[in-house]
Structure formats: C-alpha cells, structure tokens
Amino acid sequence: MKLFELFISLAFVNNVVLSKFYAICPLMGVSKKPKNALNMGLAVIFVIVIASIVTWLLYYYVLVPLDIIYMDLITFILVIASLVQFLEMLLKKTSPEVYKAMGVYLPLITTNCAVLGVALDNITAGYNLIEAIVAGFAVSFGFLAVIYIFALIRERLDYSDVPEAFRGAPIALISAGIMACAICGLAGLI
Template identity: 50%
Template sequence: MNLISLFITSVLTENIVLTKFLGLCPFFGNSKKEETALAMGLCVTLVTTLSSVITYFIYHLILVPTKTEYLSTLMFILVIASLVQLLVLIIKNKYKKLYKSLGIYLSLITTNCAVLGVVLLNINNNYNLLETIVYSLGSSIGFMLVIYVFSTIRERLEQSDIPKCFQGIPIALITASIMALIFERFKGI
C-alpha cells in the first residue's frame, strides 16, 4: 500500500519536472516532437532506475561502512557517466536500429540533472531498496508523462500566433507554469 502511494506521489503530486525543476534541459530542448519526447523519456527511465539501484548498493555497502559519505556526489556522477557509456556501447553493437533513434539522447543523459537528482533524493530520503526502485521508476515515468504532454502542447503552439519576444523558451516556460498549477491540484486527491 505504502509503495503504491509512493509511486503515485512520485508520478503526479511530486513530479520531478514541475515541482523539483529537475531535467529542465531536455524538457525544453527535446520536447518539440512527440517521438523524440517519448524516446528521451524511455532513456531517462532506463538510466535512472539502473543507476539508482547501483548507487544504492555503492552507498550502503561501500561509502557508509568506510565513512566516506562526503564522496557521494563524485561517486554517483561517475556511476551515471560510466553506466551511460556502457549502455551506449551495448546498444550500438547489439541493436543498431534502436541506436539510430536513441543514440544522441542516451549520450546526453550524463548531464541530465533528473538522473543525478533522483539518485540523490533516494539517498537523502533514506529509502530502502524496494522504495528506491519504486521511487526512481515513478519519477522517471512522471518525467516521461510531462515531457510527452508538453510536446503535444508545443506542436500546437508552433502554429499559433505568439508575440516575437515570447517565441521559443519564454512561452514554453509560461506553459510549464500553467502545467505546474494543474499538477499542484493533484495534491488534493
């Protein structure tokens, strides 16, 4: 029961994009088309969940026993960077078709703050292994949901008549602001 509520909280009420401002670069950069938004969302889901599990073990089995918790930032970014490199290599060699459509997004993920952010939140909130998996899965699905909805709105925006200085990022930010207001209402449920 607890896990289900954690999942729903992380997808809707505490959506990482709209309430914690994580992963804004891909949110504004890669959300112009529906397909790229979905591809990016899938990559983030994969990398976030995998790196959360790996960093959970590293933190609790290596950093805590040796009392070097202060190294966690350094350690986590290394884990994420090497995991991304590994995934790129595997997908490049085994699934050539997938690489063509996902390749660029995968290598951009290292500097995506959503991944490091979720990993750090897992540790800060003292989640156990199961909660870690559920929370990172939920957050990244939340990311995918928002980025997908946003891309569909953006396709509409392209065709509408916007004042010149508001075109591009400014109108995207204002749309995000309205979406944040809507997502805040989910707290009432």
C-alpha cells in the first residue's frame, strides 16, 4: 500500500513536470507531435528506472563506504551520461526496432534534468531500493502522461484560432500553466 501511495503521489500529486518544474525543456521541445511525445516518454521511463537503480546502488555501496558523499552530484551526472551511451549501444546491437522507435530522443535524455532530479530525490528522501525503483517509475510515468496529454493539446491548438501574439511557445506555456493549476487540484489526495 505504501508503494502504491508513493506511486500515486509522485506520478500525479507531485508531478515532476507540473509541480516541480523539472524537464520543461523536453516538455516544450518534444511535444509538437503525440507520437514523438510518446517515444520520448517511453525512453525517459526506460532511462529513469535504470538510473534510479544504478545511482542508488552506487551511492550506498560506493560513495557512503568511501565517505565521499559530496561527490554524489558529479557521480550521478556522469553515471546518467554513461548509462545513456551504454543503452544506446546495447539497443543498436540487440533491439534495432526499439532503437528506431526511440531515435534521436535517447541521447537527448542525458540533458533531461528529471533523470538527475529523481536520482538525487531518491537519496534525499531516504528510499530503499524497491522504493527508489517505484519512485523512478512513478516520476517517469507522470512525465509520460503529462508530455503526451500536452502534445495532444498542442496538436489541437495548431488548428485553433489563436491570436497572432500567442501562437507557438506563448500559448503552449499558458496551456502548461493551466495544466499545472489543474494538477494542484490533486493536492491532498495522498
């Protein structure tokens, strides 16, 4: 039950994009088409879950025993970058279809601050490994849900009669703000 509450809390109530404002760059950049948004979201789930496991293990089995926990930020950045390179190489060799589906979005995840944010939050919140995995999945699922819904909204906005000054990024940011207000309604659910 605790894990379910953690999932609901991180995926919806404390959504990584709309309440913490992480990963705004991919939200704005890769939400022009729903298909691209879906691919990006799936790639983010893939990377965040694996990054959560790897960074948690490194923190508690390397940084803490060596008493170098002040190296956590630089370690997580390099580990996430390494992980993305490794996953890209692995997919090239083993799953061309998945590699094709993720396309250019896989290397772009290196710069997605939600990945680093989740890794750091897992440590700050003191989660155990299972909780860290659930947290990673919940956060990335929340990201997928928001970016996909946002892409559907933006697709409809393209056909809407939006005033000239608001076309493009301005109306997208206003829509994101309204979505953030809407998700505030879930506060207190958990």
